[in-house]
Amino acid sequence: MTSERDDASGGPTTDGTSPRPDGAGDEEAQVIVVGAGPAGSAAAAHLARAGVDVLLLEKSGFPREKVCGDGLTPRGVRQLVRMGIDINAPGWMRNKGMRWVCEGRAVELDWPRLGSHPDFGLTRSRYDFDELLATHARAAGARLRTQVKVTAPLCDRAGNLTGVSAARGPGREPVRYRAPLVVAADGASARTALALGLERDTALPVATAARRYYRSEARTHDPYLELWADLRCPGTGLDLPGYGWVFPLGDGRINIGLGALPRRGRRTVDLRAALEHWLPRLPAHWGVGEETAESPLRSAPLPMGLNRRPQYRRGLLLVGDSAGMVSPWSGEGVAQAMEAGEVAAETIALALARPAGARREHALHQYPAEIRRRWGRYYRLGTLAGDLVLARYGYRPLLHPRVMASPPLLRALARLLTHAADEPARDGIDAVVHALLRAVPAPRR
Ligand SMILES: Cc1cc2nc3c(=O)[nH]c(=O)nc-3n(C[C@H](O)[C@H](O)[C@H](O)COP(=O)(O)OP(=O)(O)OC[C@H]3O[C@@H](n4cnc5c(N)ncnc54)[C@H](O)[C@@H]3O)c2cc1C
Known part of the structure; x- marks a missing residue:
């Protein structure tokens, strides 16, 4: 054009x-x-x-x-409310927070109770x-x-x-x-x-993500957005520089997908291979397999x-x-x-x-x-975290066993990942998040 x-x-x-x-x-x-x-x-x-x-x-x-994970955090719900969308109408599936799975452990992080954001997320197919x-x-x-x-x-x-x-x-x-x-x-x-x-x-990354729908009565009403931090890139011996998700849609389906940051100097991650490597690890009673697949695997860039x-x-x-x-x-x-x-x-x-x-x-x-x-400082810090940690080792380091065992650290992580904190700060965790962001120089343009 x-x-x-x-x-x-x-x-x-x-x-x-x-x-x-x-x-x-x-x-x-x-x-x-x-x-x-x-x-x-x-x-x-x-x-x-x-x-x-x-x-x-x-x-x-x-x-x-539209290729998407179909998941909304409280930040997204807030925007729907500000637009005047009726989120109590049929078709919306509410969630309470995120469940992170890493190295055989699972931890549930409820959405923070903030004055400025709703305390629930939503899913709905695009x-x-x-x-x-x-x-x-x-x-x-x-x-x-x-x-x-x-x-x-x-x-x-x-x-x-x-x-x-x-x-x-x-x-x-x-x-x-x-x-x-x-x-x-x-x-x-x-x-x-x-x-x-x-x-x-x-200089700024464009990640790639792919998703596929499956029929799963066992998971379609899960009250949490589930995220897996320890996925592998088959054939390379490397961790996926991203994470996998299982998002319930409440209509009998789940949206399963994964996203990966580009890794400097390495070939693009083969998301299809990473998905095929991951799916056998899901519990058998979820019923995720070719026979329950409801769509092809589709991918798109994330600028x-x-x-x-x-x-x-x-x-x-x-x-x-x-x-x-x-x-x-x-x-x-x-x-x-x-x-x-x-x-x-x-x-x-x-x-x-x-x-x-x-x-x-x-x-x-x-x-x-x-x-x-x-968003300037928040995105700058996120880009730095991506360069130094996420694109190299994936999300596994964020879910170190010490972090997973510490409720305050998990609460701070949830607010950081979803960019949700009250301003002015209403508790110590908000204050830490704001202090962290203030330490980042503001971009000039
Ligand atoms: C696999 C995957 C999973 C994702 N999961 C999530 C998630 O769970 N939660 C989340 O918040 N985000 C997720 N995202 C990101 C999210 O999908 C995008 O950030 C979001 O859709 C951006 O919205 P947009 O309106 O800017 O663009 P789009 O949603 O891409 O909308 C652009 C619109 O413009 C139209 N258009 C394009 N060109 C023209 C033209 N020439 N003339 C007229 N119309 C045109 C298109 O048809 C389209 O309707 C995911 C992305 C991918 C790829």
């Missing part, structure tokens, strides 16, 4: 031109969001709730698969999770257009965004959508950002550590995987995608309250600054 010159634009209009009700043909809006994953739907829903006219463009139709969020954004007032594949950003002579061109429907009819601001929420491919020259920082910067340039804001927002501590990215969507929406709504020009630009540059304030 490369950007296209928008010769027709004398500057986009935002005068509320009525769109055709069927969404056919060219359209205008105040903001265009590319991609209706968690980042895009959250951004669109928050924008619409703030009274902004927003077009949400998605290349697929719903429901559709097959209908993403549809639910996109439908919610539409109900809030966003104009959702599915089967619309964005093919290029449109720019004026000065190089500022004026909208996007796209191919619509099965016939790939060419269409143009115009808006002065575009939110890139198109996931790990980050094609919209790349078209504007926003390359990823290759981490804020690996694409700046997250605002020339009318384009990057949210979620397109900005490499997956946590380098845990591989969690859905909560971060929704949170970034909310921050982007708030920044845009405030910016649009100013006249176009330098003052509005100044307000938009607040978005990367706010992302840095929230």
